[in-house]
Amino acid sequence: MHLLVYANKPQEHYTLSSILYLLFSITYVNVVDINDNVPHFPENLQYLNIAESTVPGGKFGFIGASDLDVGKNDVSSYKLSQNDYFSLEVHKGRDSVSAELVLQKALDRETQPTVNLTVTAVDSGNPPKSGTLQIIINVLDNNDNAPVFSSALYKTQIHENLPMGKTIIFLNATDADDGLNAETEYSFRSKGQDHVLNVFQIDSKTGAISIKEAVINDPLKLYRLEINIKDINDNAPVFSEKLQSLDVPENTLPGVKFGLIEASDLDVGKNGVNTYKLSNNDYFTLDIHKGEDNGGNPPKSGTSLIIISVMDTNDNHPVFSKSLYKIKIPENLSSGSTVITLNATDTDEGSNSEIEYSLRKKGQDHILDLFEINSKTGVISVKGKSVITLTLTAIDGGTPAKSGSMTIIVNVLDVNDNPPVFSQRLYKARVYENVKIGTPIITLNATDLDEGQNGKVIYSFSEVGQGKQTNSFVIDEKTGTVTNKRNIDYEESNAFELRVQASDGASSPLTSHAKLLIEVLDVNDNAPEISLTSLLNTVKEDASVETAIALVSIFDKDGGKNGMVTCKISNNVPFKLESNYKNSYSLVVDGPLDRETAPQYNISITATDEGSPPLSSTSVITVHVSDVNDNKPQFSESVINIYVKENSPVGAVIKKVTAADADIDQNSQVSYSFLQSSSDSVPFSTLLNINSETGDIISLHSFNYEELKTFQFKVQATDSGVPPSHAKLLVWVHCDSHPSGLKIGGICTTFVRIFYRNFKFECMPCCAERNYAFIVSQLVWAALLLRLRGSKLGNSCWKYCQGFTFKHTGFGDPYVQDCWRI
Template identity: 40%
Template sequence: VFQKRFESFTTEHERRWTLAGQVVCLLLCACALDRVLAQIRYSVPEELEHGAFVGNIAEDLGLDVAKLSSRRFRIVSGAKKQYLEVNLENGILFVNEKIDREELCEQSPGCFLHLQVVIENPLELYRVEVEILDVNDNAPSFPWSEFNLEITESAAPGSRFPLESAQDLDVGSNSLRSYLLSANQHFVLDIQTRNDGSKFAELVLQSPLDREQQKTHEMVLTAVDGGSPLRSGTAQIKVTVLDANDNVPVFDRSVYRVSLVENAPRGTLVLKLNATDLDEGANGEITYSFSGHAPLKVRELFSVDSHSGEIRVKGIVDYEKASVYELYVQAKDKGPSAVAVHCKVLVDILDVNDNAPEVILTSVSTPVQEDAPPGTVIAVVSVMDRDSGENGAVDCQIPGNVPFQLHSSFKNYYTLVTSEFLDRESVSEYNITLTARDLGSPPLSTRKTILVQVSDINDNPPRFIQPSYTVYVTENNAPGASICSVTAFDPDSNQNAYLSYSILEGQIQGMPVSTYVSINSDNGNIYALRSFDYEQLRNFQIRIQAQDAGFPPLSSNVTVSVFVLDQNDNAPVILSPLSRNGTVATEMVPRSVDAGYLVAKITALDADAGQNSRLSYQMLQATDPGLFSVALYTGEIRTIRRFVDKDAIRQRLVILDNGQPPLSATVSIILSVVDSVPESLSDFGDLSLSPQPPSNLALYLIVSLSTVSLIFLVAIIVLAAVKCYKDRDSLGGYALSSLGTACCSFEPEPPADVFKKSNLNLKISTGAKVPTNCVEVNSNPGNLSQAYCYKVCLTPESSKSDFMFLKPCSPGTPRNNTAKGADNLVLSSQSRCSSVNNGATTPNEVKQHSSSVLNINLLVEFVSYRIFMKNDALKGIKKKKNSNRCRTPACSQSYLQDFFWEYIKDGKFCINSPELQLRMQTHGSF
């Protein structure tokens, strides 16, 4: 009988297995077609060794095996162990650790490993579901090897006696399928099925028992599973026949159904059972207990009070492990041959929101470049909640003040993407708090912080801290010294913020800028390569470039203006009066002059600027302080009293500038005191100071001393008057012509005999770029054997704006110009003073000229007498001169000088030189 039943069971098992295999194949085909959901499914038996083949995941997903490593192919599982792994060389999914289905999923009907496949560049996500197939590795087993049953002899045929259930850890076809009972005369086996599909056996009395014939009955109970090969377990059943007890307990209901909230505390009352027995005494006292086939897990969670029938919570009830429990309780009296009756209690577990959502970061792409376009995927997040219903529904959110958005891709999966362009210079990293909150009451939440770092790109050029730089450097600086430093900053980072400084190409006074300054490329310090000279270079500009080390590099420029400050490094240079040797000058002074007589005018020049060029004149070691006075700023030497014989003829003066410390120059003047001055000298002023042979001067003195008489003086005056009269009558006319827009040119055309005694070529130059106006006088008087060339400049401190004349020898000037018959006076804007540097005469120029000086009064006197004699204004002037009896050179010079300025001021003489006009305005001439 056992063999036949076994063969019948095997045939039925094979039929069911074939049907299950067809269902699995259909599921696999459906999963293979589900490419839209990006999900594939594999099946693998449990208990496979390491390296067992599961599937070619790269081929099934259509991926290039060669790019798996570069795209960072990886699988993510929520399991505690890494059961499966992928070989990146061939894309095969293999078993990494032996899988025990019973340990992983206990006795759940389906057991799956949910994997997420993550691939980057670009980011892709696939879902892989691996079903763990059960193998028949566990045989059914009974909790006890022997069951003892006590059955009264009065038990009626058909009475049922539940037996302890066998336990098989396998599931599906490998789980417990049936029970078999060894052959006997009184009992048969009835197999029952629970709601969850599990089997249990009941022993059914087939024929009445007779204790007098047989007190005990022994049988073998066999539990068989449906695996291949079949596995089974056995237990001994020993039935003891008891004496009769007429009544058995009776439950109110055969099936009870109650609800219990999960996580109910221990001792919570679930249900109170009630059974009654019509017998009296011990035969009517009822005890309650779990039936023999109650599962062990139920016994661990619940307890039954044997006296009251109360079912209470004993362990931790978790809805997530089981939503309903079946409890089988028996009741029997205490009488002899007591018969147990059974009932079923169904306990429905109510879910409570006791599980917070779980957040799993499947993939995080960080850092992200700041120029990543909106929509760039930063992270993939999966969430789950073990609760059910509203308690298991999860909503994810991130703060709204970050440039990111959270998108729901498919069930329980979210992608974190950028919502706008990032700016690393504003925010270099973000700590994004992701909050997952379920919909339970009260809701539970979980927070997960995602760190997103922003990588830099070279999107910011360097910026200087100042729009321009102005540097003041004192001249005569030390070469190699730092003159300033420029600083730029770059808000980028790393190489993109590393700056190097350079000087852009340019020229300063025709020379490359690199010959003047250099720069430290690391810190922006600028160094002078030479010593600057204020008199040569007063200011210049350089362009500095700051460039970062990014790719491509970015740069910006700034202008540095360098101003050279003057130092008092030039001593005053004496322009007049100068003698032949350059240190001693001789001045003739009439003995009979009164106080206030202009003895000489010292003119000096300082090449420096500002206060360093402001000059003052002082008498040095005066032998008689009461003899002369020196104008502090004009240098005019005037008499304080009349001369006496004992007065010293040598006076020494010092010229000081206003620098710190002041520099000076000295000049010695030898006074030649004479009894009278010839009229010719009165006319020509300082021509007597021009180099003359010593014999002429001695002869003149001898003649003057020997002919000191009133007759000789009257004769000289008469001759001078006759001479002036002839000159006025013989001057033919003037031709006035314009030379451009610079000035006017006077071309006098007197008869040739007017200038028989002297030939003079006088040129006034008013160059626009020359701060001092120059006058050149080429003179060849009849009684001089040498040609003269005078250059004149306005003195800065003269209150009357006198002209000064330096006298170099001009080899280009002919000694005799008598062929022309008359000299020319020409005013030109094209000629300029030679050797003028920065508006000042250099010491070399001064040394180039000879020591003879011709005062402006000589020029004025010459112009007045030789050229403008025909003018009507001069007639009154000449009469006034004669009436005032001006006979001394100083008197004549002062008078004619005033007339000359008056003549120019009235517009009768055109001088358009801006510099000359400025000098005239400064000294009050206009």
């Protein structure tokens, strides 16, 4: 630092040189800095926007800190708060320090939309000082999530005859992405759904499914809709396991193949898994099996770590630490004393490296009588005998010496120092269910090296951790044979895991354990069970084909083929079973129904399993057919004639008409009425009335032959169905002025029918005081009268009948059919 020092000493007289000296005297002073300032960031808070698709390794700068101090008291380093995603890379120059954030782990906006970091700037002062900067990282969304429906299966019921545009259900799919990436568009899968697309439509924005056609005439028909959401390649392939271990024997020949865990991709089509790649190595290559060549754009990838463990094969011999062992032992070494412990090693692994020691028998009988070796530890010890025979010799001191001898037998008593040993640590057995109680299942075997009671083996089930497993079995304590003590049911339990133990007969017994697994084999002892759920109490006789009537569920307690079931209708009815999914069916209409022919059906449904022999069960569901108004009322005749006497009293029932309807209930209730017509020449409603319920036709007026001889009207029969059906009847009313008729030969001839060749003639009502000619063809009647002339009946008919009607009939000569009085 350069300082100018000014002298202000008062003087009365100054020379030029003194003035210059005083005014411009300069001295140099070094000011030493102390650490009295903290590092300072221009801002306390900084925001960074980073896309979640950023690859780890990306670097991001932030505003740096400054320090008013200098030298080592200036900013010397930066530190970053603990977090899961970023590290700090510090760059130190000659006169400055800077830093960058480095992304270490892929970001996921859906898991953590923001990351809060604290950067600390530190100087090297004594003591050091620091300043902090808060960094908030906003993770920008990438379209890496597929839309997900709130339910994998939506179900709804709709009524028939719904109007076009009626909404029946709202679908809901959500996307974990944000903004435009989260906007979802709904559509139907077009392939194979033409029948659905004709009936329903879906709103691409709201997911609302509505009626496309004005009317649906298929009540309770089941529709299955498949909804598509268009896929983009926004998901990387994922392995179900990040780490896979393979065990490969070391003697495996080149060319042998090993299967790997497959990767899956939430995307579909070409965006699914396309190929695999293997990292560089000296031992393995990748054999890829490809179908159609696919590939997303841009492609995404996933990785899995494979650790290959080279499995050992028994290709190495055990090796002793020495080829020759030399030892010395005292002659009085007691039985069981250790002589030497041998040690051998095997460079193989696992069971291949387990070593079992033994003494070679050939040519070493004398050695085997003295020593024994522990097969596991390699310890050689002095052998103890159960019976030792000794010879004791007494020798005198004479010359020559004489001797005498005796035999000593030493019995070595057994000590319970060996537990029973099972021949296997794990026993497995199979037994069919429903075998007879007491059936032998398996015989266990354990041995004990001890003798007497110490070597006697007693078998039993272990009580520890068994629960109710042993309730089904019993073990013979002497033979080790396991039998069942109650019925074994596969459907109740298909396997048993038992712990068995073998104890010796000592007062303080030694025990060993083994495990017994019993697998129960299924037999076909359960018939299928049928469950029926009615959807309709009755079905209308005009129900369309495929109308659902009931749901049928089948269940078989057996397993395997014994539990595989087929279902069918065993009688001939207009219904069928449609499979929904495994062992679930819909009973639907398969043909026309007619209540008038068959008002109800007893449908026999039979379920049969695939066991040997197969078992089956049958269930009967009764379907009642309800009536629809498909039959009109029927009159027995289409035309009737009513003959009313002149001056008959008012209110008399002149005729009762009746119509029958094959329907039932209100569809068969018939009402009667007159059918008015503009062409009616006579206002008959003023002359007659009809009872709408009984069909009685009642006169409202006394008839006068001179005023009204004949007239016609129509009666209509209407049922009460919706819509109603009708039938019509033509009625002719004739006025009769002769109350008693005309007697001819004792026969009333008021009405006569005469047939001639292909013509039929009906004589209208006769009137004795009137003599009208017949209004018929003169040619025909000329022939008729020739045949009838001279007969009493013919003359009367000519005189009294006022007219004939002309109708076609068969061929033949004219004859009088009948003659009667009305």
